[in-house]
Every structure is written in C-alpha cells, then in structure tokens.
Amino acid sequence: MLQTPGGTTPRLTKTSARRLATALAVPLLIASATACGSEDGSENGAVPSVTGATDKKPKVAKGEGKPPKELKVKVLKEGSGKKVQKGDSLNANYHGQLWNGKEFDSSWKRGQPATFQIGTGKVIKGWDEALVGKKLGSRVEMVVPPSKAYGKRGQPPTIPANATLVFVVDMEKVLPSKIDGKPVKGDHNPELPKVSTKVEKDKAPEVTMPKGVEKAPDKLLEETVVKGDGKKVKKDSTVLTNFTAKMWKGGKQLDDTWRQGGPQEIPVDKIPGWAEALEGKKAGSRVVISVPSSEFPKKQRKQFGSGVVFSVDVLSVK
Incomplete structure (x- = not known):
C-alpha cells in the first residue's frame, strides 16, 4: 500500500483494496x-x-x-x-x-x-x-x-x-509536476468547500470546509477553480494528478499525494465521482469534487457516510 510505515487510509477506489489511487502508485518506495x-x-x-x-x-x-x-x-x-x-x-x-x-x-x-x-x-x-x-x-x-x-x-x-x-x-x-492554468473569476458555489487557487509544486491547496456543514450535498457537485487549456478528460481517460481528499464530517484528511509519492497516474473511473466530474475538463485545471456517500459501493457507504471532497489538479491526460 502507498503509505508511510504504520500509516493507514480508508479505501476509496471502486474496485481495489488499495488506497485511493494505488493500483498505479509506487507502493513500496515511500x-x-x-x-x-x-x-x-x-x-x-x-x-x-x-x-x-x-x-x-x-x-x-x-x-x-x-x-x-x-x-x-x-x-x-x-x-x-x-x-x-x-x-x-x-x-x-x-x-x-x-x-x-x-x-x-x-x-x-x-x-x-x-x-x-x-x-x-x-x-x-x-x-x-x-x-x-x-x-x-x-x-x-x-x-x-x-x-x-x-x-x-x-x-x-x-x-x-x-x-x-x-x-x-x-x-x-x-x-508535469504542477498545473499551469489560470484562476477562474466569478462566484464560488457556497455548497462546496473553498479551495485556494494558489499553485505550489510541493504543497496541496488549502481546503476550507463550510462552517457547520457535516455532510456532502446529496448530489455529485464539481467546480473548476483553476482552468487549464490542455487536452480534455474523457470518461475513460487516465490523468496524471496531484489531489487531496477530505471527509465532509470534521474535515478529516483522507489522502494527499503532495505528502506522499507526488503525482500519480489514475484512470478516472477508478475513484467514485471522478469520471463524471472531470469529463470535459482540461489538463492544467484544478477541480473541486464533492462526492456523496451514495456514489460509493455499498460496502463503503457506511465508512464514508458523510461524503468526500476532492481537490484534483489535472497535470496531463491520456
């Protein structure tokens, strides 16, 4: 598993017992x-x-x-x-x-x-x-x-x-090790956490959870906060990405590739909500994705009962 010795992380992939993206990660090099x-x-x-x-x-x-x-x-x-x-x-x-x-x-x-x-x-x-x-x-x-x-x-x-x-x-x-898009101007969706548009090579963006909200919206939501102009994501694409993930309840940190092995190549259909939320987005973008518990397999719904929010940097697409 992709983790530092002694660490554990909930399982969020649809078909794998490894952590979020780890079918393609560097399991024993951390x-x-x-x-x-x-x-x-x-x-x-x-x-x-x-x-x-x-x-x-x-x-x-x-x-x-x-x-x-x-x-x-x-x-x-x-x-x-x-x-x-x-x-x-x-x-x-x-x-x-x-x-x-x-x-x-x-x-x-x-x-x-x-x-x-x-x-x-x-x-x-x-x-x-x-x-x-x-x-x-x-x-x-x-x-x-x-x-x-x-x-x-x-x-x-x-x-x-x-x-x-x-x-x-x-x-x-x-x-690529960081995105090169431009911050999106306009109103922020108040149903979603606020995610910083600052791009750093070695640090995840700050994710500010809405005060008093302990559960994800009932439907899948996404918002582009940094917009790139590279290749578009399709539902069967594999993306090179850095991402951070938190539980809605309490803002518990689930994963952060910046702190682990760095960018990883992930088929978008391997993580609940990603294929639908990222379809049409372009390389160079940062996308905030809120995934309700209903999107997870039945065996995982209790574990992720409050839902999960991701901030996903799309570095490249293939």
Missing part, C-alpha cells in the same frame, strides 16, 4: 525516517547480475555473500535524454527484490510505469540519491542498504526489518 549513509556509486562489486532487454522486465540474480553496507549504483544502459533533476516527476518502470532474490514489487506486473517525485524525500533515500542526475532512457541498478530504505522497521509484510533491497529502474520520462 520515504521512511531512517538513518543516513554515504553513497558509493563507483564500486560495482556485490551488485547482482541483470539480464533482459531494456523496456522489458529484467531477470535479476540473487545477491551473493553479505550485502554491501553502502548504496551501490550501476548504470546498465545510459540513455540519451536530459538529466533528471530534484523535484522532477519521474515516470519509470521498476523491479524490486530482496537481497535473497525474492521479488516484492514490480511495475511490469501492474502493466504500466509508475510516477513519483524524485530528489525531495518523497521516496526512499536510495532512490533519491541514485536517480537524480541520471539521464532519461537509462536502465539503472541499485543495491539499497537498510539505512537508505526502511531500516529497522521494514515494510511488513513484504519487506522485513533491516532488509537490503535490489532495484532495476528504466527511466522513461519526466511528467
């Missing part, structure tokens, strides 16, 4: 508070062998002997694209396994690359240190010691405590 270590990218000893063509799922040998105590980074194929910079939203395919060869995660198994913000502490330290400065199109192998991964806590049940991790990453492209 940053963990661990001790720091120094990088050693010049030595390639103790790095397991990798076979297979770039753009295909690699076959990675299990580690031999004792795992290295320092971060090991090896460029298996150098790309010709631009260098990835801190704060970029990197779109990449990746394979992850334990030092003993046991696979714990693979974007190839999920059928498409994942997107995450690199170099800003949103993912484990080993990724931040290994991938910033590498060129797009590269295939990079890294051996990540516990001090730059999940340390003593691990990431149960897939990653044990003090685990050394081995990754192979195909760095595909950099995607």
Whole structure:
C-alpha cells in the first residue's frame, strides 16, 4: 500500500483494496525516517547480475555473500535524454527484490510505469540519491542498504526489518509536476468547500470546509477553480494528478499525494465521482469534487457516510 510505515487510509477506489489511487502508485518506495549513509556509486562489486532487454522486465540474480553496507549504483544502459533533476516527476518502470532474490514489487506486473517525485524525500533515500542526475532512457541498478530504505522497521509484510533491497529502474520520462492554468473569476458555489487557487509544486491547496456543514450535498457537485487549456478528460481517460481528499464530517484528511509519492497516474473511473466530474475538463485545471456517500459501493457507504471532497489538479491526460 502507498503509505508511510504504520500509516493507514480508508479505501476509496471502486474496485481495489488499495488506497485511493494505488493500483498505479509506487507502493513500496515511500520515504521512511531512517538513518543516513554515504553513497558509493563507483564500486560495482556485490551488485547482482541483470539480464533482459531494456523496456522489458529484467531477470535479476540473487545477491551473493553479505550485502554491501553502502548504496551501490550501476548504470546498465545510459540513455540519451536530459538529466533528471530534484523535484522532477519521474515516470519509470521498476523491479524490486530482496537481497535473497525474492521479488516484492514490480511495475511490469501492474502493466504500466509508475510516477513519483524524485530528489525531495518523497521516496526512499536510495532512490533519491541514485536517480537524480541520471539521464532519461537509462536502465539503472541499485543495491539499497537498510539505512537508505526502511531500516529497522521494514515494510511488513513484504519487506522485513533491516532488509537490503535490489532495484532495476528504466527511466522513461519526466511528467508535469504542477498545473499551469489560470484562476477562474466569478462566484464560488457556497455548497462546496473553498479551495485556494494558489499553485505550489510541493504543497496541496488549502481546503476550507463550510462552517457547520457535516455532510456532502446529496448530489455529485464539481467546480473548476483553476482552468487549464490542455487536452480534455474523457470518461475513460487516465490523468496524471496531484489531489487531496477530505471527509465532509470534521474535515478529516483522507489522502494527499503532495505528502506522499507526488503525482500519480489514475484512470478516472477508478475513484467514485471522478469520471463524471472531470469529463470535459482540461489538463492544467484544478477541480473541486464533492462526492456523496451514495456514489460509493455499498460496502463503503457506511465508512464514508458523510461524503468526500476532492481537490484534483489535472497535470496531463491520456
């Protein structure tokens, strides 16, 4: 699940037991508070062998002997694209396994690359240190010691405590990390929370819930507060988005991609209300969506009885 160790979040997707958007997220890369270590990218000893063509799922040998105590980074194929910079939203395919060869995660198994913000502490330290400065199109192998991964806590049940991790990453492209639309002038719908039009790369907009209102309106409502001029969203589109979500009752925070792995690619039909509310909206927009409990599957209606409000930044559409 896409969360920091020990965290939990209600399930809002229609068909998945993962959190809001996590069929497409980076489930095991979210940053963990661990001790720091120094990088050693010049030595390639103790790095397991990798076979297979770039753009295909690699076959990675299990580690031999004792795992290295320092971060090991090896460029298996150098790309010709631009260098990835801190704060970029990197779109990449990746394979992850334990030092003993046991696979714990693979974007190839999920059928498409994942997107995450690199170099800003949103993912484990080993990724931040290994991938910033590498060129797009590269295939990079890294051996990540516990001090730059999940340390003593691990990431149960897939990653044990003090685990050394081995990754192979195909760095595909950099995607937009913030919207570029213009604030919409005019009256605000008083039935909806007020959402700031200020656009920040690393921070969700302020969402002010209406005073004294503890339940969402009975029908699905949406309002565009920042209007972009990019590609239009269709009901079967996948959007690259940053979003924040709150319960109507008490304004309880449910999710915030700015605080997690950064922008994520999400099919709009995977989250209740999104397909209808976002249809026709353009990339570069910020849309406020109020979803009543009736829009959720029956098993989830009690859990989200007051309804949910989303502020969705549409970064790109495909």
